[in-house]
Amino acid sequence: MKKIIILFITTTLLISCGEKIKKSSLEELNEQKITLVSQIDSLSKKLKTIENKISKLDTHKKLQIITTLPVKNGTFKHYIEVQGVVKADKNIEIKPELGGIVKTIYVKEGQHVTAGQTLMQLDDAEIKNAIAELNTQLTLAKTTFDRQERLWNQKIGSEMQFLQAKAQKESLKNNLATLNTKANKMKITAPFSGIVDEVFPKNGELTSPQMPVIRLLNLDQVYVEADVTETYLPVIKKGTETVLNFPSIHKEIESKVSQTGNYINPNNRSFKTRINLTNKDQSMKPNLLADIKFLDFKAKGIIVPANLVQQDQNGNDYVFTIKTENGEHTIVKNKITVAKEYNHEIYVSQGLTSNDTIVNEGARQVQAGEIVKISTN
Structure with a gap:
């Protein structure tokens, strides 16, 4: 609406001045243009003022x-x-340190176990036989050493015989300790308390140090x-x-x-x-x-x-x-x-x-x- 009013005013002014514009020089035209623009701005301000007053008075707007x-x-x-x-942190796959055939599985999947509890037993018959044989040899070696020690204390016999008897006894003792350690490694125990999540082998299957046997979680x-x-x-x-x-x-x-x-x-x-x-x-x-x-x-x-x-x-x-x-x-x-x-x-x-x-x-x-x-x- 505002633009229409301004256009109407501009048109009226232009028509009224039409004859003069045609006969005027460029300088006169510029002066007339400045006058018209000034009149348009003045009328626009008045129009804005009137519109604001109408807006305030019009309760139905x-x-x-x-x-x-x-x-x-x-x-x-x-x-x-x-x-x-x-x-x-306590999520591990337990692997045996030594290979062997699974002899007994003591736990089931989902079972709660405590630290140190035996989970699985691998066949250790061969190791036990070797332990029994070494025990026999160790008993003889101890007897031999005891006799050589008594003779040596009495200054009877050679020092070499005494030292050989002692070395034989200590060697068999160390070998026996090694076999006992191996026998313990055939027994797989829980390193911490937790849940047996999965048992991988079955009874009679062969395992190796590269194969996990039980997954234990806490x-x-x-x-x-x-x-x-x-x-x-x-x-x-x-x-x-x-x-x-x-x-x-x-x-x-x-x-x-x-x-x-x-x-x-x-x-x-x-x-x-x-x-x-x-x-x-x-x-x-x-x-x-x-x-x-x-x-x-x-x-x-x-x-x-x-x-x-x-x-x-x-x-x-x-x-x-x-x-x-x-x-x-x-x-x-x-x-x-x-x-x-x-x-x-x-x-x-x-x-x-x-x-x-x-x-x-x-x-x-x-x-x-x-x-x-x-x-x-």
């Missing part, structure tokens, strides 16, 4: 309807998100390990707050970083982080995936929804707020400084106060200075 929300003043947190894996204490890019070395340290989410078991835990690695992997430019966890209900299993959030920024201040922040042609961020005077609600443009953004929220460091009211629905349809109506629904 149709105003833009909006909704508002108060500025949120709280604690803003920003997180770095990576994926990790559950691991356990999941009372587990940890989550993750590779984090070296960019975050300055912010992720021992004690950094974390939130761990395990989607598969619908579980979320708040914890802290227990340890950070001192080595940068040259292949992916990352370092390892470790978060120790108590696992009383045994719900967290080795190799379970975990979504980890490392807290890298925390501050108290103004927080606004990210979808309400707009940007002008100069790249300035702003939000619309409401100014109420004499019962009228006017749109105000507030330039803001965006410090951080996370999870659809923005932390505003400058430009808003806790007393401001932000335009919510309709924020994209209004302009600064516009009078609006606030929905009460």
Whole structure:
């Protein structure tokens, strides 16, 4: 409407001056142009004044309807998100130190065992026979040595005979100790208390030191390990707050970083982080995936929804707020400084106060200075 009025005024002025313009020189035309522009500006200002007065007096005018929300003043947190894996220090595959045929399996899968308990016995008949033979030889060697020692004490016999008898006895004694050690290694025991997760061989099967025979787990204490890019070395340290989410078991835990690695992997430019966890209900299993959030920024201040922040042609961020005077609600443009953004929220460091009211629905349809109506629904 405004443009039509201005066009009408301009046209009228041009028609009235038409004959003069045709007969004027270039200098006169420029002077007339300046005069007309001045008249247009003056009329535009008058028109604007009249429109404002009409707007205030017109009770039946149709105003833009909006909704508002108060500025949120709280604690803003920003997180770095990576994926990790559950691991356990007490998660091992037990392998025999010596090969042999499985003679007896004393445990079943899923059974709880204590440290030192015998889990499996390998066939040690050959070793036991050798031990029995050595015991016989050792008994004879001890008798021989005792006699030689008595004679030597009486200065009877040669020193060489005494030393040979002693060496024979000590050699057989050491050989017997070695065989007893081998016999003990044919008995596989639990190095710690835990659960027998898997038994690999069956009775009668041949095993070797390269083949695992039992997987033993203790999941009372587990940890989550993750590779984090070296960019975050300055912010992720021992004690950094974390939130761990395990989607598969619908579980979320708040914890802290227990340890950070001192080595940068040259292949992916990352370092390892470790978060120790108590696992009383045994719900967290080795190799379970975990979504980890490392807290890298925390501050108290103004927080606004990210979808309400707009940007002008100069790249300035702003939000619309409401100014109420004499019962009228006017749109105000507030330039803001965006410090951080996370999870659809923005932390505003400058430009808003806790007393401001932000335009919510309709924020994209209004302009600064516009009078609006606030929905009460």
